[in-house]
Every structure is written in structure tokens, then in C-alpha cells.
Amino acid sequence: MSRRREGPKLTALDDAARLVRDGDIVGIGGMTLYRKPMGFVRALARAGTKDLTLLAFTCAFEAEILAAAGALSTLRTCYFGLEFLGLAPQLRRAAETSAIRIVEETEYTIALGLQAALMCVPYLPSRDCEVGTDYFRIRPDLRRAPCPVTGEMLTWFPAVAPRVAIIHAPLADEHGNTWLGGQHCVDSQLAMAADVTIVTAERIATRAEIRDAQGGAGLVSFMVDAVVELPGGAHPTSCYPDYPLDVVHIARYLKGARRRETPAYLDRYVNGPASEAEYLARVLEDRDVGAR
Amino acid sequence: MSAPDNQTSAEHLVSAILNEIEDGDVLLEGIGTFLPTSAYILAQATHAPEAVRLCPVGNVFVAEPHPLSLAEYEFETLRRGMYRFTYWDVNASYLPGFIPGRRGKWKEFLRPAQVDSTGRTNNVVIGPYESPKVRLPGAAGLPDGVPVEPALYMYVPRHDRNAFVAKLDFVSAPGIEDGAKPHLIVTNLAVMRFARDGVLEVETLMPGATIEEVRDNTAFSLRVRSELVPFKPLTEHQLTVLRRDIDPQSLRDLEFFVGEDRLSRIEALAAAESSTAVLDRALTRIAQRAR
Numbered sequence: 001m002s003r004r005r006e007g008p009k010l011t012a013l014d015d016a017a018r019l020v021r022d023g024d025i026v027g028i029g030g031m032t033l034y035r036k037p038m039g040f041v042r043a044l045a046r047a048g049t050k051d052l053t054l055l056a057f058t059c060a061f062e063a064e065i066l067a068a069a070g071a072l073s074t075l076r077t078c079y080f081g082l083e084f085l086g087l088a089p090q091l092r093r094a095a096e097t098s099a100i101r102i103v104e105e106t107e108y109t110i111a112l113g114l115q116a117a118l119m120c121v122p123y124l125p126s127r128d129c130e131v132g133t134d135y136f137r138i139r140p141d142l143r144r145a146p147c148p149v150t151g152e153m154l155t156w157f158p159a160v161a162p163r164v165a166i167i168h169a170p171l172a173d174e175h176g177n178t179w180l181g182g183q184h185c186v187d188s189q190l191a192m193a194a195d196v197t198i199v200t201a202e203r204i205a206t207r208a209e210i211r212d213a214q215g216g217a218g219l220v221s222f223m224v225d226a227v228v229e230l231p232g233g234a235h236p237t238s239c240y241p242d243y244p245l246d247v248v249h250i251a252r253y254l255k256g257a258r259r260r261e262t263p264a265y266l267d268r269y270v271n272g273p274a275s276e277a278e279y280l281a282r283v284l285e286d287r288d289v290g291a292r
Numbered sequence: 293m294s295a296p297d298n299q300t301s302a303e304h305l306v307s308a309i310l311n312e313i314e315d316g317d318v319l320l321e322g323i324g325t326f327l328p329t330s331a332y333i334l335a336q337a338t339h340a341p342e343a344v345r346l347c348p349v350g351n352v353f354v355a356e357p358h359p360l361s362l363a364e365y366e367f368e369t370l371r372r373g374m375y376r377f378t379y380w381d382v383n384a385s386y387l388p389g390f391i392p393g394r395r396g397k398w399k400e401f402l403r404p405a406q407v408d409s410t411g412r413t414n415n416v417v418i419g420p421y422e423s424p425k426v427r428l429p430g431a432a433g434l435p436d437g438v439p440v441e442p443a444l445y446m447y448v449p450r451h452d453r454n455a456f457v458a459k460l461d462f463v464s465a466p467g468i469e470d471g472a473k474p475h476l477i478v479t480n481l482a483v484m485r486f487a488r489d490g491v492l493e494v495e496t497l498m499p500g501a502t503i504e505e506v507r508d509n510t511a512f513s514l515r516v517r518s519e520l521v522p523f524k525p526l527t528e529h530q531l532t533v534l535r536r537d538i539d540p541q542s543l544r545d546l547e548f549f550v551g552e553d554r555l556s557r558i559e560a561l562a563a564a565e566s567s568t569a570v571l572d573r574a575l576t577r578i579a580q581r582a583r
Contacts, residue, residue, distance in 0.1 A: 095427035106431070106435045115380065185368065194439070238363075246571060
């Protein structure tokens with residue numbers, strides 16, 4: 001973990017995207033279809049970033065888009081799918097054809113692995129997790145071994161950390177104090193374990209606004225290196241309390257994917273728009289809001 | 293006793309799940325699994341007002357009933373949540389201490405892609421792990437939680453030989469031999485319970501199902517209880533609360549649909565939700581600010 005930069009951290013989206021290098025391990029905040037840093041993911045795809053390893057508690061549309069854009073080489077997660085909308089077609093195909101490598105995670109391998117990294121220890125134990133499963137075969141770094149003190153058999157989880165963490169939030173101030181809104185998941189662990197943590201926020205707020213918001217700050221300034229103002233930056237996933245999940249947008253993407261129209265989706269929504277403002281204009285155009 | 297014919301297969305499963313819930317239970321939800329969730333909420337609205345739901349969508353404990361929704365389920369749980377947790381809390385504090393029964397009666401109805409006669413389950417791949425025929429989303433926290441849970445509940449909306457297999461393609465959660473405690477499986481054909489000797493036993497047939505049908509659709513041998521327990525459909529009151537207050541869009545039916553059909557259904561349901569107008573207004577406002 002590197003020293004954190006002092007002072008205002010406001011950064012333009014494209015500059016922040018350049019903080020991610022080809023081959024990086026990128027930690028993604030939020031959960032499945034909620035508060036995912038989609039705007040940042042689109043910027044990574046537009047920048048042509050390659051060979052990324054994604055580390056996320058649960059993955060959904062963000063990993064699907066990165067896989068479709070050819071930016072992903074490895075996925076480390078305990079779930080990748082689109083919840084009630086079904087399997088993620090691009091990820092599924094990439095996994096079945098070994099176009100991307102899947103490192104099979106569980107909730108513990110990520111939550112305890114991140115904590116081990118934060119504690120600067122190589123492994124953290126639990127009692128009987130994974131006993132009787134095939135995980136030990138496909139994850140040789142996951143170990144069943146006795147407690148060195150008492151001799152009790154325990155399951156040992158290796159430390160894991162991203163180099164860069166990306167977290168989307170409703171509010172952040174220019175110093176990096178961040179209000180997460182809902183669903184904290186493992187975001188503070190990701191932010192602290194990463195060498196570089198980037199927050200994209202719906203709105204840049206004052207420190208007082210963040211202090212007074214429900215639950216207070218989820219990330220404190222020292223945990224954050226760069227802050228990008230990015231309205232609509234979670235769309236089509238949700239950003240509580242600002243906007244709900246765009247079910248129709250993702251359902252239409254999936255219908256298109258069944259007809260092999262994913263390249264057209266990427267043209268329209270990822271590579272086509274010159275900016276996220278233009279992305280939002282296209283989303284509104286296709287939602288046909290005026291007609292309702 | 294015969295079930296009223298006006299109940300759907302999903303409602304039969306809801307009824308069977310509801311029967312297992314006691315007041316004061318802590319109910320673990322899955323992600324995007326509206327069928328068991330509708331049963332959990334129905335329990336809170338009827339005989340189990342003290343039951344608490346652990347909602348992964350929202351990362352909250354919710355202690356009250358409310359309607360299901362596709363786009364705004366997260367907003368509902370967050371607005372009604374009485375305690376917000378992180379997944380570090382869940383994995384480091386609740387799972388090791390609470391699930392083995394030290395605190396609270398925890399219940400989770402999980403949906404296996406494959407299950408065998410000893411209650412082992414697979415939610416990772418169909419076919420060999422290294423070159424899968426179907427890559428599934430993954431088993432999330434099941435390999436961590438199942439080994440320590442005091443009793444394991446499962447549901448399978450489509451009871452067939454793809455789900456009830458002789459041999460799993462991958463073991464993502466253990467069964468009896470490795471110390472896990474599988475207890476009950478609810479399907480569209482039957483309610484089956486693991487007997488004291490560890491053998492899976494057909495206890496109840498769903499309305500219209502036969503023993504032959506259950507056997508034909510299971511790739512391992514089943515024991516049948518000498519006296520079957522008659523199926524108990526939802527009461528008139530339970531049915532009304534479910535259909536009118538908790539799940540008026542019938543999201544509980546979604547797990548029975550696949551492919552394009554399912555997507556079209558979801559798209560139509562979502563477009564008709566009030567959340568669509570909420571999203572329209574929010575995106576319009578945001579787009580103006582972003583320009």
C-alpha cells in the first residue's frame with residue numbers, strides 16, 4: 001500500500017482511467033447490479049485497456065462489458081451473472097471457451113483474503129469452510145491445515161488485494177470522503193487494500209453533507225486517491241438513492257446478445273459516445289422518455 | 293385432501309417453504325430469487341411477524357413485510373432495513389457464530405443446479421470444470437456456509453434428472469458424508485426430507501404429481517414414506533396476501549421461465565413498474581447536469 005496523496009483529488013475521467021495499466025488487478029466496488037462503476041468501466045473499454053484481472057465480491061454487467069470489449073483476461077469472483085435476468089452471455093461464453101480465466105472465489109476467499117491483506121498476514125483461518133468440496137483441487141492456494149497453536153484443523157484463506165480499486169458512490173467531496181448510499185459490501189476493505197483507490201461520484205458534495213448523510217462517510221479521505229465527478233456513472237446498474245436499476249436496458253442488451261448484436265451495443269453505448277454525457281443522451285433517446 | 297386448483301406451481305412451492313418457517317427465524321435470502329423471498333415475506337406478514345430477513349440485495353436486515361419489485365427491490369430493503377451490514381460482518385461475525393445455532397434460528401432455501409442423494413450440491417459448472425458445457429454463475433457463499441449450517445433447506449422449481457443427479461459435475465457444497473446437514477428439498481413435484489439414517493424420503497406429493505413421476509425424474513433411488521403427508525395449500529388468506537400485497541406481479545413465477553420468453557416477460561413487467569417513471573425523471577435530471 002502506497003502513500004496517499006494530500007489535498008484535493010478531483011480528476012477528469014480519462015485521466016483517472018489512465019491510472020489503470022494493462023495487466024492490473026482491478027477491484028470493483030458495489031454488488032451484482034447495484035452501484036457498479038459502469039461509467040469508469042466504459043472509459044476503460046474506450047481507452048483500450050487490456051489484460052485486466054477483475055476482483056469483485058459479485059460481478060455482473062461491469063464484467064460482462066469488459067469481457068465484451070476484450071479488456072478482461074481473468075475474473076476473480078464468487079458469482080458472475082445477471083441475477084434474475086439470467087446468465088451473463090459474454091462471460092459465460094468466455095469461460096466455456098477459456099477466453100478468460102476464472103479464479104473460483106467464495107465469499108470467504110474474498111472477504112477474509114482482503115482482510116488478511118489489510119492485516120499484512122499471509123493467511124487468515126476459519127473453521128470448516130469448503131470441507132467436502134472440490135475447491136481445494138481448483139484452488140491449491142486455499143489450504144486445510146492445523147492451527148499452529150492448538151492443532152485444530154482449520155481452513156486457511158490467502159491474502160488478496162487489488163492494485164487499483166474503483167468505487168462508485170452518490171456523494172464524495174474533493175478530498176475523497178465518500179458517502180456510499182446503500183450496500184457497503186466489502187467496499188472499505190477493497191479501498192484500503194488497494195494501492196490506488198478511485199471514487200467516481202454522482203455529485204461532488206461538501207464534507208458537511210457527507211458527515212450528515214445516513215450513516216456518515218463509508219470511505220474517509222485517506223482511503224481515496226482520486227475523485228471523479230460522474231453523474232449517471234452507475235447506469236444501467238442502480239445508485240441508491242439517486243436512481244434504481246435499469247431492468248429494461250439490460251433485458252434489451254440480453255435479447256440483442258441472443259441475436260449476436262453485442263458489437264452493436266458496444267458501438268452505441270461504449271465506444272461510440274465521446275463522453276459519458278453523450279452516453280446518457282443516447283440512453284435517454286433510446287428510452288423514448290418524451291413518448292411517455 | 294385436494295388442493296384448490298386455482299394455485300400455481302410457484303404457489304405450491306411457496307406454501308411448502310412457508311410451512312418450514314417459524315416465528316423468530318432469521319431467513320437468508322439469495323440474490324434475485326423471488327420465489328423463496330415471497331415465502332419469507334408472506335411468513336413475516338402472517339404467522340412469523342418476528343422473523344428477520346438477511347437481504348443480500350441492500351445488505352440489510354429487514355424485519356417487516358413489503359412488496360417485491362424488479363427494479364426497486366434494493367430501494368425497498370434499504371428504506372426498510374433496520375440494520376446495515378457489510379459482507380465482512382456477514383462472513384467474519386454472523387456465519388461462524390450465528391449459523392451453527394449459537395444465536396438465532398437461521399434458515400436458507402438455496403437453489404442447487406445439481407443435487408445428489410447425500411445432499412451435496414453444485415452451482416458452478418455443468419460438465420468438466422476445466423472445459424464446462426455450461427458455466428454457471430458460481431456458488432457464492434455456499435461452500436463457506438453449508439459446512440456449518442445446522443440444517444440445509446433447498447428448492448428446485450423444475451424437478452428433473454438434470455437437477456437430481458447420480459454424480460455431481462463439481463462439488464460446490466458438501467453433503468452428509470462430510471458433516472453437512474441437508475434437511476429438506478421442495479420441488480414442483482414433491483417435498484422430500486432427509487430421514488435420520490440420511491436417506492432422502494418423499495414425504496409429500498405436490499397436487500397432481502405421482503410417485504412414478506418423482507422417481508422417473510430423479511437419477512438416484514428415493515425412499516417413499518409409508519404414510520405420505522398430504523400437501524397443505526396456501527389458505528385463502530395467505531393466497532390473498534401473497535397475490536395482492538406481496539407479489540402482485542407474480543415475480544415468484546420467473547424461476548419457471550427460460551430464454552427469450554423470460555426476458556420478454558421481465559422487460560414487460562419492468563416497463564410497467566412505477567420505477568420506470570422514477571428512472572426517466574432521474575436520468576433526465578442527471579443528463580442535464582452532465583452536459
